[in-house]
Amino acid sequence: MGHELELYFHIPFCVRKCFYCDFLSGPADTETIERYMEALLAETEGSADAYAKYSVCSVFIGGGTPSVAPVSRIERLMEAVKRAYRLAEDAEVTIEVNPGTVSENGLARYRQAGINRLSIGLQSAHNEELAAIGRIHTWEAFLDTYGQARRAGFENVNVDIMSALPGQTLSRYRQTLERILSLNPPPEHISAYSLILEEGTPLFERYGKESQDNSDIPDEDTDRAMYQETKEILGEKGYGRYEISNYAKEGFACRHNCGYWQRRSYAGFGIGAASLVGNVRFRNGESLSAYLENPLGCREEVRHLSREEQMEEFMFLGLRMTEGVDAGKFRQLFGCDMWEVYGKVIEKNIRDGLLASVSDAVLGRLALTEKGLDVSNYVMAQFLL
């Protein structure tokens, strides 16, 4: 475990920014994309020596919409990874795509290049809802892409959906879930997020202020009902919730994502990409021009985590997983007892019904309850020392 590494590649481009999106991404011209992919390649190759001792167990090409980059660029990137890094035989290699930005041929070439997991941004099975949040595609376009992916040989597919969208009702949300589940074969993995109005996004401008009419946005009770339904409907069909917003069939939990919560080492490439190597966190700056100029010189915010910070992370990241945090592992890592450090907080949250103690592990395990999952930030904030 100690020498496992995940790689993350950030492709900050998309056809058009969605109305809810506050990630580092935006449309760009072909030349900029080409130059960026070149720089990304340079950073990937140039950093390889530093990670020579690691075995790469997961690769994630995310964005933005990575599929707006020419397929040949993705192929070259994958070649570089295989050449310069020790990519494990059974590594999970994911790329995010959006309907309408890929062809069947392109998908087949991804597959050929060693990518074995596809994450498709759908968000909703209703075209009006898609339009309301600024998605560029329709449900029909998704069906095309999904079919192409299966034909191209992808056997591990994730579909992203969102609840609490403007205009969405409980029954329409249920329909989205049902339509996805009736795909043949249905996806192995489903990410179900609830819409959060982030400041600075067009949706926030439209609905986020108190003075505005936000009756289009489902109220809190509906929002919670949607969350609840997700769990029930997906549960019936054999999907387990393994993280706050993620569901998977047995054996298909996203290894890359779990790595973040389990504090596995990961190296991020591209602008704004974050890394954790051992107990050092750092990230690249967000300036595109600086990155194009010198892709290996953009590292900033290097932070050696103190023992306390490591404990905090262990707790608040670990609690995102439904299996929770293992007290035995805490002791092994920090040489002291989890209950000793956090006893008071744990006791309070158990009393409030937000945490539950599970005794399947040697020293016990601690996980968020159903109620705790709803207010996870509230609970996690208390674990900061």
Next chain:
Amino acid sequence: MESLDKKTEQSRIRNFCIVAHIDHGKSTLADRIIEQTGLLTSREMQAQVLDNMDLERERGITIKAQAVRTVYRAQDGEEYIFNLIDTPGHVDFNYEVSRSLAACDGAILVVDAAQGIEAQTLANVYLALDHDLDVIPVINKIDLPSADPQRVIDEIEDVIGLEAQDAPLISAKNGIGIEDVLEQIVNKIPAPQGDAKAPLQALIFDSLYDSYKGVIIFCRIVNGTVKKGTKIRMMATGAKEEVVEVGVFGAGQFIPCEELSAGMVGFITASIKNVKETEVGDTVTNDDDPCEAPLPGYKKVQSMVYCGFYPADGAKYPDLRDALEKLQLNDAALQYEPETSIALGFGFRCGFLGLLHLEVIQERLEREYNLDLVATAPGVVYKVYKTNGEVIELTNPSNLPDPSVIEHMEEPVVSAEIMVTSEFIGSIMELCQERRGRYLGMEYIEASRALLRYELPLNEIIYDFFDALKSRSKGYASFDYDIKGYEESKLVKLDILINKEEVDALSFIVHADSAYERGRRMCEKLKEEIPRHLFEIPIQAAVGGKVIARETVKAMRKDVLAKCYGGDITRKKKLLEKQKEGKKRMRQIGNVEIPQKAFLSVLKLDDD
């Protein structure tokens, strides 16, 4: 060193102050006067007083700008000593203003050439005239495009009745006409009268605590002479000490001198440890040769506004006590005594001259002493007449006796003067009515401006009256008031219950007729301020156990982060940290966490 001051003849001293409405240019004119005059007389310069001053400078003592002595060589060829005494510009400090005026023989009235007379102009001029000061009007800002000096001159003559035709037309900002002002000070302000041989009688107009010298008394010598070794006595407080040093006020320095005699303005130090011993308005006399009677006008400082200060972190209680102790060394008007609140723990009930004074102290505690404070709603001092004949001066609403034993209650009332342009008269009258004002009369100052006179309960104006006045008159109204006395009133205690628990720190006294309205708005405001909890929180307002208003803070249902993208843990942690930081500024009351600012924001109910 030869005695400098014996030779200073009274006839060449001018003691004066500058009065003005805020922003009419008082401090700019003061700066110009100091710039265009000298620090020392030619004789003093020869006597090497500068040596002493350097010493002061090395010790890093700078004086508060309450008084400054400058030397002016007039057109008649003589050198005159000007003592310019500063007066605080806020109604909270009316008594201090009156004592500063009493130390002067004349006043310069600065009026803005564009804006003309304002409420504070009038209040200050009347105060000056009450003290028999000769007032020289000065028209400032004549270089403004909108300046209309002749209109303002006419206004001064018509409204105040002061001869103003030869008022200097100046621009303090641009240094125009200052010489004219200086000459009028010499020619129109009378020289002090007083007998240097009579028993000592000196008026304290301010004092300052200095860690080297102890208390430094700022005074005007009315009669007699004081010097090193004189055994002085404060006639009101009875404090006695031997004088260590006397001197005058240079611009920014204390300049020691041999003695101070009748007519002079200067300082006295005498190893006094606390400004409480040297109250403003008290008379200093020679204990070995006392004067017959103290100077008139002394009043014991009385707090008009009270509130509770509590440390946000209970463990900081001793720090708060120390800080208050230190502030009080320099501020005799600040009063405090320990109190306990069920909601807030240990703290202090503090008394202030007014809301501005309160805010200044609160800010100093927070900035200079780095304390995080929770302040409870400010209130005035009510008189509670009990059925058994006892009278209580109530400073903390929680101590209100049971209604059954209260015969009646009284509240302080002020006489207010509000100057406003005619278009806003209606909305200002409305405001005064809402605040239970009693209309006394109105007079037109000129065609488009009027002076409204009202009697208003003090508790209706201490929070946000000034803000409301400004917003309802687009900033044109000006306001001044004087405490008139106590009047009987129908008052009740409004209690706030959060999650069914009474929060004593939020209780306040209110007129029975406005209880419902205030209670309703308090609840609304608190609903905005109190964050959601895991459970529903009822907020209720009650009078005598009867609930009159209610709001509910809904339970928190959802508090999750959306995608945590590309492993950007730092961003997530920042979010959690912000959340945790927010919690720190909360006060736990029962099960409920209440943000500290909720305790103050509920006062500003006139926002909508």
